[in-house]
Amino acid sequence: MLNPPVHRASTIIFKTVDAYRRRHDGFYDDVIYGLYGTETTFALARAVADLEGGYQSVITSSGSAAVALALAAFTSAGDHILVSDVVYGHTRRFCQEAMVQYGVEVTYFDPLIGGAIADLVRPNTRAIFMESPGSHTFEVSDVPAICAVARKHGIVTMIDNTWATPIYFRPIEHGVDVSIAAATKYMAGHSDVMLGAMTAGSEEIYQKLKDSAGRWGVSASPDDCYLVHRGLRTLPSRLRHHERTAKALIEWLQGQPEVLRILYPALESDPGHKIWKRDFDGASGLFGVVMKPMDDAAIDRFFNHFSVFLLGSSWGSYVSLAVPAAPPPVRLAGTPPLEGTLVRFHAGLEDPADLIADLERAFARLRSGAA
Numbered sequence: 354m355l356n357p358p359v360h361r362a363s364t365i366i367f368k369t370v371d372a373y374r375r376r377h378d379g380f381y382d383d384v385i386y387g388l389y390g391t392e393t394t395f396a397l398a399r400a401v402a403d404l405e406g407g408y409q410s411v412i413t414s415s416g417s418a419a420v421a422l423a424l425a426a427f428t429s430a431g432d433h434i435l436v437s438d439v440v441y442g443h444t445r446r447f448c449q450e451a452m453v454q455y456g457v458e459v460t461y462f463d464p465l466i467g468g469a470i471a472d473l474v475r476p477n478t479r480a481i482f483m484e485s486p487g488s489h490t491f492e493v494s495d496v497p498a499i500c501a502v503a504r505k506h507g508i509v510t511m512i513d514n515t516w517a518t519p520i521y522f523r524p525i526e527h528g529v530d531v532s533i534a535a536a537t538k539y540m541a542g543h544s545d546v547m548l549g550a551m552t553a554g555s556e557e558i559y560q561k562l563k564d565s566a567g568r569w570g571v572s573a574s575p576d577d578c579y580l581v582h583r584g585l586r587t588l589p590s591r592l593r594h595h596e597r598t599a600k601a602l603i604e605w606l607q608g609q610p611e612v613l614r615i616l617y618p619a620l621e622s623d624p625g626h627k628i629w630k631r632d633f634d635g636a637s638g639l640f641g642v643v644m645k646p647m648d649d650a651a652i653d654r655f656f657n658h659f660s661v662f663l664l665g666s667s668w669g670s671y672v673s674l675a676v677p678a679a680p681p682p683v684r685l686a687g688t689p690p691l692e693g694t695l696v697r698f699h700a701g702l703e704d705p706a707d708l709i710a711d712l713e714r715a716f717a718r719l720r721s722g723a724a
């Protein structure tokens with residue numbers, strides 16, 4: 354067989370008392386208890402770590418769990434963390450609620466801050482959490498510049514790399530300590546799995562991530578690990594298709610008078626283009642569109658009647674999605690580029706001509722004023 358088979362387990366049987374006594378030496382690396390994974394989990398962890406160019410990965414039950422466990426791994430009461438202002442909604446909630454509950458102070462930084470992040474560093478700053486491009490507004494951060502400051506101050510850096518995947522961006526090569534993936538999205542690729550991964554740049558970081566996952570009792574289903582591992586086989590080919598289709602949709606959208614701006618760093622006109630081009634090998638299928646202001650009736654007319662695009666939020670699979678950014682993203686640092694109504698598209702694996710025909714009908718509905 355080619356793919357590692359599914360090994361399901363809770364109880365693991367040991368041959369000798371000695372092996373049983375020493376079982377915890379190998380948690381998350383050897384098969385010692387179902388919670389910490391089986392050969393299926395470890396095969397996926399190894400594959401993700403290889404793609405990320407990292408030391409090793411810990412697989413978690415969701416992308417949200419990977420974010421939470423990575424933050425929990427490096428923080429204690431009295432610490433301060435710097436979090437990008439454009440992080441995924443659940444990440445912001447975790448910081449606002451759990452981090453604050455456990456006595457960690459959080460400052461949100463402008464994703465375009467670059468090396469000036471040095472001004473926000475305090476003696477108790479322990480971690481910097483980035484996401485690039487940012488959720489909903491797609492700002493690209495200067496990751497190497499931020500990491501250089503962090504390294505000088507002994508601060509751990511982590512990044513949510515879900516949009517690019519390690520096929521298009523390898524954060525560890527740019528100085529990041531922990532690369533986080535919602536494997537639920539492109540890695541799984543078929544809208545039927547929840548899984549996450551935290552990849553460590555070094556053995557020392559890996560140990561901290563394992564400790565955190567074990568402490569919080571997080572486990573990953575071997576069946577889901579199998580599916581994500583299988584998904585990795587086609588990840589580069591799928592991404593190329595997502596990218597081509599996104600570009601075709603964007604080209605069409607740019608010709609519509611209702612479209613004020615496209616948020617997608619692969620566009621030369623995008624403010625993040627220069628850094629994206631320097632650091633990334635490609636762009637995925639998710640992008641934002643700032644439309645002329647739409648009232649609720651216009652939003653209903655536009656979104657309620659698509660026949661190819663679907664209305665849903667977990668992107669990264671074969672289906673194309675169109676959603677209004679509702680509620681609008683929260684921003685505390687910097688000014689979001691939102692002079693109109695923000696909508697988000699995911700380009701799936703359908704025929705681009707069918708998608709464009711669907712868009713043509715939606716824009717016609719918008720103009721006609723009829724549902």
Ligand SMILES: *Cc1c(COP(=O)(O)O)cnc(C)c1O
Nearest residue numbers: 415416417441513515535537548
């Ligand atoms: C979806 C997503 C997550 C969360 O992943 P889940 O597996 O849905 O918990 C985290 N970060 C980003 C950028 C995401 O898009």
